[in-house]
Amino acid sequence: TRVIKPRIKEILSETLPSGLVDKLPKRWVQIGDVLILPLREELLPYKYEIAKVYAEVLEVKTVLRKGWILGEFREPHYEIIYGHDPITIHKENGILYKLDASRIMFSPANVKERVRMASIAKPNELVVDMFAGIGHLSLPIAKHCKAKVIAIEKSPYTFRFLVENIELNRVQDRMTAYNIDNREFKGENIADRILMGYVISTHEFIPKALEIAKDEAVIHYHNTVPERLMPKEPFATFQKTAREHGYEVELLEEHVIKRYAPGVWHVVLDLRVFKK
Ligand code: SAM
Numbered sequence: 001t002r003v004i005k006p007r008i009k010e011i012l013s014e015t016l017p018s019g020l021v022d023k024l025p026k027r028w029v030q031i032g033d034v035l036i037l038p039l040r041e042e043l044l045p046y047k048y049e050i051a052k053v054y055a056e057v058l059e060v061k062t063v064l065r066k067g068w069i070l071g072e073f074r075e076p077h078y079e080i081i082y083g084h085d086p087i088t089i090h091k092e093n094g095i096l097y098k099l100d101a102s103r104i105m106f107s108p109a110n111v112k113e114r115v116r117m118a119s120i121a122k123p124n125e126l127v128v129d130m131f132a133g134i135g136h137l138s139l140p141i142a143k144h145c146k147a148k149v150i151a152i153e154k155s156p157y158t159f160r161f162l163v164e165n166i167e168l169n170r171v172q173d174r175m176t177a178y179n180i181d182n183r184e185f186k187g188e189n190i191a192d193r194i195l196m197g198y199v200i201s202t203h204e205f206i207p208k209a210l211e212i213a214k215d216e217a218v219i220h221y222h223n224t225v226p227e228r229l230m231p232k233e234p235f236a237t238f239q240k241t242a243r244e245h246g247y248e249v250e251l252l253e254e255h256v257i258k259r260y261a262p263g264v265w266h267v268v269l270d271l272r273v274f275k276k
Contacts, residue, residue: 011053016046024050029108030060032088034101036078038066051082062086064102073155074199078102089168093118095143096168099134099161106136109258113137113268116255117195118144120220125192128152128212130182130205134161135175137197137220142171147193149175152182183208191217199224199266203234206241215275218252222268224260235269247273 004024013021023043029036035058039047051063062083069076078101080086086102093115099106118140121127125147129138132151142149149171153159159179166175178185182205191212196202202223209219223234235251242249252270260266 005057007057008053011057012050015049020046025054028054028058029066030058031099031101031106032090033060034062034064034086034088035060036064036066036101037081047081055082062088062101069105073158074105075103075155075158076105093140093144095139096165097134097136097139098164098168100157104134104158104161106134107258110136113197113255113257114140117141117220121145121147121193123147126150126190127193127195128185128187128191129195129197130185130209130212131196131198132162132177133158133197135165135169137195138175139165139169139171141195142166142175143169146174150187150191151175151177152185153177153179154181185212187212189214193217194219196221198222199260203237203241206238207245210242210245210247210273213247213273217273219271219273220268221271222257222266224264224266227263227265230265230267234267235271238269238271242273246276248276249273 004026009021023040025038035054037054043050055063062085063081064078065081067078087100090097114137117137121141123146127141127147127149129151132138132153135151138149138151141147151162153162156179162177166172188211192214194209194213196209221238225233239249250272252272254269257266257268
């Protein structure tokens, strides 16, 4: 178990009612110089005082109150409780990720997957990222694998950062971004590898992925799956849809990314698909 930083506790025990000091958050997420702090209901009347102390002790410029990530664009709406600038540059595995941490998700739990992508592709591959975000998974491929990447992102706000990140990481020569719904993407039979970094309804996009895939390709298929349906799912649904579209599927690897909700897991399957 973690303990609250002694310095934080020391300062706040002067302001907070005594019972509340032990309820201060023991864990948080830091993205660049922005802190995302989960605060319990009881602490909300003191949120500004608390945020100020965490900011000073942990030396960050902005503190956000953690909330829910919702909707088609998987966007958080985190309230700023200290400072005013939620835009930051996060450095990870040699990649610079610029983002607005109050509006765009960047999950520390996905770090293993981002790092795994950095050595997944060969330089001669064409990779299509159907849910690019700010380039979470495809910047590592362009930067470290030196493969060609097409990154598709629907949200105009997130897209701005994707474009900036391509320049920041100097991969303009091999990474191209499109601000469209991936279902509008025109490329057919072009991809050696496809990233489907989405949750909840990723299965709806399988036919589009197969259209983009070459006759043989690898698909990194993410989805959320209830524990009671594992390990059959999500492979069974993918296989069924693939067969309807004339493809056979081989399961190469399966990884759990994180717990998504009680009894629900976010998993990624590496699938080799090939025309029958
Ligand atoms: N793939 C990254 C990862 O796994 O860390 C980012 C995932 S983020 C949850 C999913 C992104 O897909 C969001 O930025 C969202 O706006 C985008 N998105 C959702 N539906 C889309 C669609 N139909 N076409 C293109 N992008 C879409």
